[in-house]
Amino acid sequence: MKWIAPESSQVFSENGKLLNANGRYQKHFRDLEGLYEDGESFSRMLPEWSEKVVYQVEDHRASEQPGDLIYGTTVMMPGKVGNEFFMTRGHQHQKAECAETYFGLSGEGILLLESPDGDVEVREIRAGIMVYVPPYWIHRSVNTGNTDLVFLFNYPSDAGQDYGIIERNRGMRKRVVTDGTNGWELKDNEDSVKFS
Amino acid sequence: MKWIAPESSQVFSENGKLLNANGRYQKHFRDLEGLYEDGESFSRMLPEWSEKVVYQVEDHRASEQPGDLIYGTTVMMPGKVGNEFFMTRGHQHQKAECAETYFGLSGEGILLLESPDGDVEVREIRAGIMVYVPPYWIHRSVNTGNTDLVFLFNYPSDAGQDYGIIERNRGMRKRVVTDGTNGWELKDNEDSVKFS
Numbered sequence: 474m475k476w477i478a479p480e481s482s483q484v485f486s487e488n489g490k491l492l493n494a495n496g497r498y499q500k501h502f503r504d505l506e507g508l509y510e511d512g513e514s515f516s517r518m519l520p521e522w523s524e525k526v527v528y529q530v531e532d533h534r535a536s537e538q539p540g541d542l543i544y545g546t547t548v549m550m551p552g553k554v555g556n557e558f559f560m561t562r563g564h565q566h567q568k569a570e571c572a573e574t575y576f577g578l579s580g581e582g583i584l585l586l587e588s589p590d591g592d593v594e595v596r597e598i599r600a601g602i603m604v605y606v607p608p609y610w611i612h613r614s615v616n617t618g619n620t621d622l623v624f625l626f627n628y629p630s631d632a633g634q635d636y637g638i639i640e641r642n643r644g645m646r647k648r649v650v651t652d653g654t655n656g657w658e659l660k661d662n663e664d665s666v667k668f669s
Numbered sequence: 670m671k672w673i674a675p676e677s678s679q680v681f682s683e684n685g686k687l688l689n690a691n692g693r694y695q696k697h698f699r700d701l702e703g704l705y706e707d708g709e710s711f712s713r714m715l716p717e718w719s720e721k722v723v724y725q726v727e728d729h730r731a732s733e734q735p736g737d738l739i740y741g742t743t744v745m746m747p748g749k750v751g752n753e754f755f756m757t758r759g760h761q762h763q764k765a766e767c768a769e770t771y772f773g774l775s776g777e778g779i780l781l782l783e784s785p786d787g788d789v790e791v792r793e794i795r796a797g798i799m800v801y802v803p804p805y806w807i808h809r810s811v812n813t814g815n816t817d818l819v820f821l822f823n824y825p826s827d828a829g830q831d832y833g834i835i836e837r838n839r840g841m842r843k844r845v846v847t848d849g850t851n852g853w854e855l856k857d858n859e860d861s862v863k864f865s
Contacts, residue, residue, distance in 0.1 A: 476784040477803035481792040484772070484799055491799075533801060539735070540766035540804055540825055570736035574823055576680070576772065588672040596677040603680055603687075603821070605729060607673035608736055625799070627770050627823040629736055 477535045482544075486578040486600070489548035489623040494531040496545070500562070502527050508562060510648055510662070511555030518554065527552070527559055534630065541630035548623050549582065549616040556650045558657060560585075563613030563645060567633030573606040576625040581618030583657065585645060587611040593647050595659070598624055611638060615649045617657040642666045673731045678740075682774040682796070685744035685819040690727040692741070696758070698723050704758065706844055706858070707751025714750065723748070723755055730826065737826035744819050745778065745812040752846045754853060756781075759809030759841060763829025769802040772821040777814030779853065783807040783841050791855070794820055807834060811845045813853040838862045 483492040502522040509515050532545025552559040563585070566573070575584060577598040584604050586594040588611075596604045598614065606612045616622040639645065643666050647659040679688040698718040705711050728741025748755040759781070762769070771780060773794040780800050782790040784807075792800045794810065802808045812818040835841065839862050843855040 476786070476788065476805055479780075479782050479790045479792055479803055479806065480801040482799040482801070484797050486797065533799075535768070535801065535803055538766060538804065540762075540764060540768060540828070542768040542770055542801070542823065542825070544770050544799055544801065544823075566736075568736060570734060572731070572736060572738040572826075574738055574740050576821065584675075586675050590672070592672065594675045596675055601680050601682065603678040603729075603740055605676040605678070605731065605738070605740065607675055607731055608734065609672055610675065625772065627738065627740075629738070629825060630768075632736070 480533055482533060484546060484578070484625060486623060488621070489531065489546040491531040491546045494533055494545065496532045496534050497530065499526045499529045501525060509554040509557050511557060514555040525550070528561055537630050539631045542627055543630050544625065544627045546623065546625055547614065548621050549614065550621060551616050551619050553651065558615045558617050558649050558651070560615040560649065561613050562636055563611060563639045564634040564636050565609070565611045565638045567635045568631055570608045571629045571632035572608050573612070573626060573628040575604040575606070577602045578623040578625060580616065580620045580622035582614055582616045582622040583649065585613045585615055585647065585649060587645050591646055598622065611645060613645060617649065676729055678729060680742060680774070680821060682819060684817070685727065685742040685774070687727040687729070687742045690729055690741065692728045692730050693726065695722045695725045697721060705750040705753050707753060710751040721746070724757055733826050735827045738823055739826050740821065740823045742819065742821055743810065744817050745810065746817060747812050747815050749847065754811050754813050754845050754847070756811040756845065757809050758832055759807060759835050760830040760832050761805070761807045761834045763831045764827055766804045767825045767828035768804050769808070769822060769824040771800040771802070773798045774819040774821060776812065776816045776818035778810055778812045778818040779845065781809045781811055781841060781843065781845060787842055789843050794818065807841060809841060813845065
């Protein structure tokens with residue numbers, strides 16, 4: 474058989490385990506220096522947190538051909554640096570015209586989205602919610618709950634990730650912080666490159 | 670905002686309802702004439718079943734641009750025509766290099782896959798199972814259970830569907846029939862165009 478083989482992956486909603494994954498990467502707390510507003514809190518947490526896996530991705534990649542799809546799971550630990558919730562680095566697709574979908578499996582979080590013009594949008598992720606990330610939008614997921622946030626994703630195999638845009642823009646325009654009770658709110662990221 | 674807007678859709682696992690869908694289509698029993706081996710049983714069922722919706726798709730389509738994605742839900746009624754389980758017509762993508770993913774939400778079924786060379790593969794669909802349809806494979810879903818089969822799907826916005834391939838091939842190479850107990854088995858489709 475010269476064709477790419479079909480695959481089937483059992484997905485575990487509570488811990489994000491993906492059977493038959495052929496890729497995985499982990500982000501440790503130490504990898505996220507500079508991401509959070511409160512650098513002092515980050516430094517204070519570092520000795521204890523340095524080696525902890527704050528999020529992990531498992532995926533299935535068949536090819537990088539246009540038209541093909543990558544699927545996988547992300548598991549994000551709950552936590553805060555200062556008053557700012559744990560989050561992924563965020564990215565735009567390298568082929569920026571590529572969309573992505575997220576489907577919540579467990580936990581509570583949000584997807585923070587930013588258009589190339591700096592429009593900001595937020596969509597909740599939790600069990601049973603599908604979130605659509607349109608072409609061109611920078612996106613980052615944030616765990617705003619007290620348990621692991623677990624979701625499925627799908628995106629085109631040739632999309633790629635441009636993480637550099639977050640550095641070039643000095644973050645996203647908004648930060649996701651606790652509202653002092655059990656919820657979250659957005660605040661301006663004072664460091665962000667201002668858009669015209 | 671000139672960018673395509675993000676979207677968020679609550680998905681109901683039991684009945685496949687998709688909030689914020691902007692597309693829907695329904696297949697009635699009467700539309701499926703010629704699909705099943707047992708034409709006599711089909712004709713006998715027709716008066717009672719003609720107007721019943723045997724499967725329904727709800728989806729969200731933002732654009733048809735390459736890189737964009739369509740997501741949605743399918744709900745399939747349980748049932749049989751003779752000893753053959755209710756199924757979708759089946760298709761290859763018009764842009765055959767496009768993949769698709771299916772994620773089971775409730776019920777029990779299978780995805781029947783056939784490569785352009787006539788290789789046949791089967792993958793189970795049930796809650797928590799992700800099935801990957803590789804580029805070029807013809808695929809059809811089959812409800813092998815006693816309840817609605819409900820799943821999510823994702824595929825590239827420019828993929829399109831070629832339903833004609835099923836007619837040109839006179840069906841898929843295998844049919845999915847009851848094994849006489851509670852399970853299913855494959856049998857040859859005697860009508861199918863033979864592959865070299």
